[in-house]
Amino acid sequence: MLEQPHFGRRLKRLRLARGLSQAGLVGRGMSTGYLSRLESGERPPTERAVAYLAQRLGVDPSALTGPSDGRSLPGILAAVASAPPGADDTPALRRAVEEDAGEDPAARWQALWLLSGAAGREGDHELERRTLTELVDLSDRLDAAELRARSRVRLARCSRALGDVRAAEEAAVGALSVARTARLGVADTLSALTVLIGVETALGELEAAGRHVAELERELLPRAAPALAAEALWAAAVVSDRQGDAATARTRLERALSLLDGGDDVALWARLRLAAAAAALQTSPPRVADAEHRLGEAAAVLRLVGTPAQLQEMRALQAHLAFHQGRLEDARALSRALLTEEDLRLSYRDRVRLSVLDGRLKILADRADEGIAALRRLGRQAAESANVDLAAHVWQSLATTLADVRPRDLAAGARERPGSEHRRDSCL
Known part of the structure; x- marks a missing residue:
């Protein structure tokens, strides 16, 4: 005992x-x-x-x-920092944090930072948020501007992944305010501005997001490290796409992709290619071949080093790609397998988009009432949670699917009238 x-x-x-x-x-x-x-x-x-x-x-x-291993939190942190590649010291670090008496706040901050990152990579955003909430409080007590800004940036990303965009906005605005007031360097200011642009886009505040993109490109990108610049350009590309400027969106995303090679940051390299695949499928008309190419690049890496959350994100995109390629049965099987998975680790946005795909497939499979009801429910939920951009995607998907189905049904009805020269199954 x-x-x-x-x-x-x-x-x-x-x-x-x-x-x-x-x-x-x-x-x-x-x-x-x-x-x-x-x-x-x-x-x-x-x-x-x-x-x-x-x-x-x-x-x-x-x-x-259970007995403590007798090591102090700083000792555990030293072991984690010196661990060989592939070693997982997360359980030991978590136990050390649970037993920590709080005598070294800086060591505790570092441990919480590592634990929040591990939770985020695994897609456990609820655990990540609980850890980050303590991390933000501890940052304020330490009164270190860099720590206050960085913890809020990460909390903003986590809150957005959970669909809580108002909390994400508060954290992102706070991070940028700290970075500007303390005159932090390019990296911290760019990180805060990038996450705020993403939140503003989710909220449908495209005018504000556009102003921040202009500031980002004018003052920060020329001095930014490649990985940070790539993420910023990714966020800027989404803003351009939502503003209807597909050409600029594609140019920005291509610039982001060109900044990294596979040896810089493998995780970010793969994430950018997943983002490029998703962007290609969301254009009008969808650039299916481009999406397939980018998804193939990401899959080759993620099958070797991807976390469960990243692998689920990849499979969700494979379902969307199958839909746009006309392989509806494959899309249906992929989406249902993911949505019924016990440990689904997709972000709120990706879960909603996958559920939208599932609803569209139901409509196309002569289960229109069920599919329409599901999409309406998703649209209302997204709007109520202030995810304006996501709500617009839901309603647009519903309208597009119904527009595709109704002409087909009308044509089928005409062929069934007396004197029709074709049988019903001739149009299948």
């Missing part, structure tokens, strides 16, 4: 990591006063209390009582 006060510290960390108050954790089986004394180290835990709390937290009792 882990002795006090270490048990109490670990218990409190686990509770806070799940966003639970003391009352929310104890339920009806324990008093908040008793829990408070456990967390403060005033009372030793009983086996019954451990079993109950572990059940409420959704962990094995050993997560509460």
Whole structure:
């Protein structure tokens, strides 16, 4: 049994990591006063209390009582920094953070930064947000401008991935304000401005996004490192596309792709190619061959080094590509397999787009009422969550699909009238 006060510290960390108050954790089986004394180290835990709390937290009792490895948080961080490629020290780092007494806030900040990055790469955005919320608070207590800006940039990205664009906007505006007030360098200012442009695009605030793109291209891009410049151009390309300027969007995206080769940042290299594939499919008319080429480039890398979240994103794009190639059965199989997966790690935006595809396929498979209802529900949900750009995509997809189906149905009806020269199955 882990002795006090270490048990109490670990218990409190686990509770806070799940966003639970003391009352929310104890339920009806324990008093908040008793829990408070456990967390403060005033009372030793009983086996019954451990079993109950572990059940409420959704962990094995050993997560509460298992022995510490005796290493300090700075020691764990040193081990992580010096670990060979491929080593996964995330569990040890998470345990160290849970047991940390908070004596070295800078070390704790670094640990939380690493843990939030690991959660984001794995597509666990809820865990990422909980970690980042503490990270932002700790950044403010440390009063270090660079840390305050960087933690808010990451929180903005995470909030947007969860579909909470208002929270993303608040974090992005805060990051840019810190960067400008403290006169931080190009990298921090460009990162904050890039994430704000993405949020403004999601909110449908294209005029504001366009002004920020002009500032970005005029003042920051010429001095930016290739990886940061590529991400900024990617965000700028989306703005151009939403403004109806497909030529500029394509030029910006091609510039972004040209800035990196596979040896710079493999993950970003692959992400940019997935973005290029998605952009090619969203143009009118879709550039299907271009999308297939870019998706093939990304797939060759992601099959070797991709995280589960990245592999799911790739499969979602493969479903969209199959749809635009007319392979509806393949698109249907790919989309349904993903949407019914137990551990779906796609971002909110990608989940909605995949659900839209599923609804369109239902309409085209003579399940129009079911498909239309699903798309209407998605459109309302996106609008209510302030994802204006995404809502526009949903309604446009519904209108496009209905416009495609109705002429076909009318033609089929005409062929079924007396005297028709063709049988119904001649048009299939």
